[in-house]
Amino acid sequence: MLEIKNLHAEVEGNKILRGIDLTVKPGEIHAIMGPNGSGKSTLSYILAGKEDYEITEGSITYNGEDMLELGADERAAAGMFLAFQYPIEIPGVATMTFLKTALNAQRAARGEEELSTPDFMKLVREKAADLKVTPEMLRRPLNVGFSGGEKKRAEILQMALLEPTLCILDETDSGLDIDALRIVSEGVNKLRSPERGMIVITHYQRLLDHIVPDVVHVLSKGKIVKTGGKELALELEANGYADYVGEEA
Amino acid sequence: MTAQNQRVLSAAETGFEEAFAATHGKQSDGLGEARRAAMARFEATGLPHRRIEEYHYTDLKAKLRSAFALSAKAEIVAPGAVGEVETQGRLVFVNGRFDAALSNVEALAGKISVSAWAEEMGAEKAEVQAHGAAAFPRADALVDLNTAFVQGGATITVAGGEKLEKALEIVHVAKGEGASFSRIDLVVEAGADVLVLESYQGDSGAYLRNTLTTLEVGDNAKLTWVKLQEEAESATHLASATANLGKGAELSQFLLDAGSGLSRSQFAVAFNGEGSNAALRGVSLLKGDSHADITLSVDHKVPECNSREYFKAIVDDKARSVFQGQILVKPDAQKTDGQMMVQSLLLSESAEVNVKPELEIFADDVQCAHGSTTGEIDEDLLFYLRARGIPEKEARKILILAFLGEVIDELDDERVGPLLTSRISNWLHV
Numbered sequence: 209m210l211e212i213k214n215l216h217a218e219v220e221g222n223k224i225l226r227g228i229d230l231t232v233k234p235g236e237i238h239a240i241m242g243p244n245g246s247g248k249s250t251l252s253y254i255l256a257g258k259e260d261y262e263i264t265e266g267s268i269t270y271n272g273e274d275m276l277e278l279g280a281d282e283r284a285a286a287g288m289f290l291a292f293q294y295p296i297e298i299p300g301v302a303t304m305t306f307l308k309t310a311l312n313a314q315r316a317a318r319g320e321e322e323l324s325t326p327d328f329m330k331l332v333r334e335k336a337a338d339l340k341v342t343p344e345m346l347r348r349p350l351n352v353g354f355s356g357g358e359k360k361r362a363e364i365l366q367m368a369l370l371e372p373t374l375c376i377l378d379e380t381d382s383g384l385d386i387d388a389l390r391i392v393s394e395g396v397n398k399l400r401s402p403e404r405g406m407i408v409i410t411h412y413q414r415l416l417d418h419i420v421p422d423v424v425h426v427l428s429k430g431k432i433v434k435t436g437g438k439e440l441a442l443e444l445e446a447n448g449y450a451d452y453v454g455e456e457a
Numbered sequence: 458m459t460a461q462n463q464r465v466l467s468a469a470e471t472g473f474e475e476a477f478a479a480t481h482g483k484q485s486d487g488l489g490e491a492r493r494a495a496m497a498r499f500e501a502t503g504l505p506h507r508r509i510e511e512y513h514y515t516d517l518k519a520k521l522r523s524a525f526a527l528s529a530k531a532e533i534v535a536p537g538a539v540g541e542v543e544t545q546g547r548l549v550f551v552n553g554r555f556d557a558a559l560s561n562v563e564a565l566a567g568k569i570s571v572s573a574w575a576e577e578m579g580a581e582k583a584e585v586q587a588h589g590a591a592a593f594p595r596a597d598a599l600v601d602l603n604t605a606f607v608q609g610g611a612t613i614t615v616a617g618g619e620k621l622e623k624a625l626e627i628v629h630v631a632k633g634e635g636a637s638f639s640r641i642d643l644v645v646e647a648g649a650d651v652l653v654l655e656s657y658q659g660d661s662g663a664y665l666r667n668t669l670t671t672l673e674v675g676d677n678a679k680l681t682w683v684k685l686q687e688e689a690e691s692a693t694h695l696a697s698a699t700a701n702l703g704k705g706a707e708l709s710q711f712l713l714d715a716g717s718g719l720s721r722s723q724f725a726v727a728f729n730g731e732g733s734n735a736a737l738r739g740v741s742l743l744k745g746d747s748h749a750d751i752t753l754s755v756d757h758k759v760p761e762c763n764s765r766e767y768f769k770a771i772v773d774d775k776a777r778s779v780f781q782g783q784i785l786v787k788p789d790a791q792k793t794d795g796q797m798m799v800q801s802l803l804l805s806e807s808a809e810v811n812v813k814p815e816l817e818i819f820a821d822d823v824q825c826a827h828g829s830t831t832g833e834i835d836e837d838l839l840f841y842l843r844a845r846g847i848p849e850k851e852a853r854k855i856l857i858l859a860f861l862g863e864v865i866d867e868l869d870d871e872r873v874g875p876l877l878t879s880r881i882s883n884w885l886h887v
Contacts, residue, residue, distance in 0.1 A: 256844045260836075284846035296841045300859025300866075306845075309855065314846035349859075366845060 209234050209405055210374055215266035217254055224250045226430035227266070232374065235402040239416055239441060240409045242427035243449040248409045249293060251427070252378040255407075256290035257283045270374065284310075285317035289372030293379040295359040298350040303362070306350045307332060311369055335368045339395045356383035364395040375399065375406045381415040393418030413445035428452045470503050472524020476636075477605055480527065495604035498596065505598050514779040514811045515721055515750040517598075521693065525665045527606065528552040528635030535559065536628040539656045539685070540876040545623035548573065551630045553608035553637035553666075568619045569651070573611040592671040592699045594725045594756065599695050603638050603669040610640030617646035617675070624654040624683075624872065631659030631666060631692065638667045647675040647703070652872060655684045657716070663691040672700040672708070676730060679707040683873050685880065688717035690745065696722045702762075704730030711868050712739035713877060714749050715884055723752040728762040728790070736765040738868055740861050740877075742884045743776035743808075750779040757790035757820075766797040769864050771857055772808035782827065783815040790820050797827040802834065802860055854885045 210232040217225040224247045232238050242248050254261055255268065257280030268275040275283055298306070312322045323331070336346060339361045351359050360380055367375055377396065381389055396419050400406070408419055416424075416438065424440040425432045426449070433452045434440065466474070474496075481492045504521060505512035531552045536559065546569065549559035555573035562571045593600045615621070631637060645651055657666065666688065674680045680700075688694045694717040700708055712722060726735050741749050755764045770778040784795040801810040814827035834856055842852035858881060865877050 256840075258840050258844075279849065280840060280843035281846050281848045281852070284844055290844055292841070292844075296837055298838055298841070298856070298859065300862045301855055306842075306855075309851070310842075310845035310847055313848060313851065317846065317848075370846065 209271055211267075211269045213267045215251075215254070215268065216264045217250065217261045218264055219250075219261050224261070224430055225254070228427075228430070228432060230425065230432065232405040232407060234373075234405055236423065237400070237406040237408060237419065237421045239421035239424045239438075240407060240427050241411065241424060241441060241444055243453055244411075246427045247430040248427055249378055252290055252376050252407070252409055255283075255376055256280055256288060281313070282317070284370070284372075285314050287373035289367050289370055289375050291360075291363040291367055291375065291377045291380050293382060295351050295354075295363050297352045297354075299352050301350045303346045303348060303350050304332070307366065307369060310366070314370060332369065336365055338398070339365050339368070340391055341365050357385065357388035360384055360388065360392050361395070364392055368395060368399060371399075373404055375404065377406065377408045379409055379411065381410055381412060389415070389418065413441045416441045426452050464503060467504065467518050467521070468524045469521040470518070472526075473602065473606075474500060475524075476527050481605065492605045495601040499598055499601040499605060502596070502598050502601075511595075511597075511723075511752060511781070514781070514813075515748065517721070520719055520748070521665075525636035526634070528608070528631070528637040528664065529633065530554055531632040532556075533559070533630055533632055536630045536656075537658050539626055539628060539654060540880070542626075542654055542873055542876050543623045544626040544654070545621065547626040547628065548611055548613070549628045549630065550609060550639055552632055552635070553639040555609045555611055565625070568616055568621060569625060570614045570616070571611055574609060593669070593697055594699065594727065594754070597697065597723070599667060599721065599723070600669060600697050603640065603667050603697065606636070606638040606667070607640050607669075608638050610642070612642040612644070614644045615646060615649040615651045615678075618648040620650040621652070622872075624652040627653060627655045629655070629657045629666070629668070631662065631664045631688070633660070634662040634664050636665040636667065639669075641668070641670045643670070643680070644673045645675055645678040645680045648677050649675065650679040652681040652870070653683070654873065655682070657684070657686050657688050657694060659689040659692055661689050661691060664689070665693040665695070667695045668697070670696070670698040672698065674700060674702045674706040674708050676703040677705040678703065679709070681709045681870060681873075683711045683713075683877075685713045685715070686717065686720060686722065687713070687715050687880075688720070690716065690718055690747070692717040694720040694722075696720075698722075698724045700724070700726045700735070702726070702728050702730060702733040702735060704732060706730060706733040708733075708735040709868065709870070710735075710737045710739075711864075711873070711877065712737075712751070713880060714739060714741040714743075714751065715880065717749075718745070718747045720748070721750040721752065725754045725756070726764065727756040728759055728764075731759050731761045733762045734765075735763070736767070736867075738765075738767045738864050739769075740864055740881065741768070741770035741772075741778055742881065743770065743778055744773040746775045748777045748779070750781075752779075752781040754783040754785065755795065757784070757786045757793045757795065760790055761792045762790070763794040764796070766799075767864055767867060768799050769861050770799075770801040770810065771804060771861065772801060772810055773804040775805070775807045777809040777811070779811045781813045781815070783817070784825055784827075786816075786818040786820050786823050786825065788819045791822045793820060793823040793825065795823070795825040799829045800860070801831045802857065803831060804834070854882075857885060858882060
């Protein structure tokens with residue numbers, strides 16, 4: 209479903225991605241691990257359509273469609289979803305209004321009918337309860353005054369509502385305590401399905417105890433330097449990234 | 458060389474002088490005297506230009522290029538709808554003149570008295586006339602022009618202790634071209650509480666409107682004054698207003714500055730009694746090559762009063778937003794709290810914002826602060842909304858509405874909040 213070929217990207221002349229090849233098939237969970245500055249977050253932003261980067265080479269296709277031709281909103285409508293590492297606070301925009309606008313915008317883009325307010329409310333209440341997102345949080349402006357854990361839970365709630373076909377989780381475990389990590393992981397696991405692919409970006413192996421990947425990649429200096437099964441994560445946890453960081457130096 | 462005598466009259470200045478000579482110049486009643494005195498002041502100063510400090514960013518001599526004839530008396534079928542606000546009385550002015558047929562003031566009997574007048578007024582209005590000119594705290598050419606040419610107006614008095622839930626509506630309509638001059642004197646007597654919803658609208662003509670509003674808010678009285686400036690794009694809107702607050706009085710003002718290619722809204726507030734609050738707020742929506750100037754001055758004469766100024770502007774295309782806010786704290790005005798905040802969002806590289814806060818503090822136990830921000834739509838916020846599938850255009854509107862919504866939230870008046878939100882929303886969707 210997702211095919212990234214020889215992707216090179218830079219920002220203000222600094223080369224950040226130097227030839228990424230990655231294929232994600234429906235139902236697969238790919239973990240991308242790597243040290244700070246290896247390009248993990250950049251990859252997630254580029255996939256989602258952030259415009260700050262210059263793509264100098266390569267391609268991203270999703271279900272046969274050239275993603276580099278599409279804006280962020282069109283990619284979302286095509287089924288991609290990025291759970292942000294740092295979800296943004298937007299004062300003045302009520303969470304509920306935002307969720308409804310986003311859901312209906314995607315439905316409209318796909319030629320589906322808008323969801324009625326009662327149907328929407330019912331849907332949100334159900335999904336919010338699973339993730340322990342309180343009605344009080346939903347009444348607040350988007351992410352404003354949310355704790356780190358609340359923000360991550362709200363991200364997963366958005367994901368559960370929008371039902372993307374490709375979920376990209378950018379360091380969703382950062383800033384989470386053990387209980388929050390469990391709630392968030394359960395929310396993510398509930399979305400696992402044979403039709404849905406996931407890319408889980410993380411520094412640490414602990415998230416992968418909860419969300420068990422099919423494939424683990426090591427990203428270093430803008431390239432995937434090693435690919436293996438879930439045991440690769442354990443090896444990294446034991447030995448660190450030193451072996452891989454050195455290779456490209 | 459005597460530079461003073463070298464002053465070259467602009468076409469607009471000559472136009473005003475000639476119009477005056479042809480109409481009011483010869484009247485011999487008391488009213489004519491007030492008019493002539495005002496015109497004499499105007500002839501001495503001319504239209505304000507950029508070397509006059511208060512008009513530095515809004516050079517009216519340069520901006521008013523052509524002469525305006527005085528507006529003619531006109532009839533309309535009905536003014537445009539102001540919106541979904543419950544009202545309990547309506548005053549309609551067409552080209553500056555009170556239109557009794559379109560107005561409805563009977564229902565106000567006993568609570569609000571209205572004494573409206575048109576230009577055929579007699580000498581008994583000389584006193585009213587003199588009051589208008591004297592009310593503004595500084596010599597000002599726009600006020601002088603209003604006094605010289607005023608075509609109609611009303612004195613509105615809200616009886617002491619009357620608490621009126623529904624809005625009193627004042628609609629000003631312009632029809633055709635020409636210059637209209639009107640005056641509103643509003644007195645809110647002690648302990649009364651009233652919401653005044655004022656709307657300025659016009660057809661597509663290149664008309665000029667000059668208004669003077671004087672507000673008296675009595676002891677423990679409350680006035681909520683919401684003004685919708687939605688003039689035609691080619692219009693010029695020149696509005697002067699003053700407010701005098703008694704003891705424990707409350708003034709809550711909101712200006713929606715959304716029309717006319719050139720506007721100047723000047724408002725001078727004075728605290729005359731202790732323990733009063735004045736909150737001046739507004740939203741400017743500017744595009745094309747429109748120029749909107751909001752100039753405020755707050756005079757803290759007495760102790761323990763709070764003033765708050767909170768304005769936001771959206772400036773697109775080549776439009777220009779000017780904000781000048783003066784807070785004067787006189788030596789007696791201890792325990793004053795004066796806060797000013799101006800925030801602007803630029804939607805184009807050619808848009809311009811000029812902000813001039815001016816704090817003059819002569820008392821030592823006061824809290825005063827001013828702040829100003831000017832920026833563009835935050836790309837990170839935009840990306841976040843787009844990443845959730847909201848198209849860029851829609852996402853921008855959401856962010857602009859959120860930005861402006863904070864001022865409406867602070868006004869915190871559920872009678873007019875939805876109206877203001879829907880007006881802004883409509884403007885954004887054009």
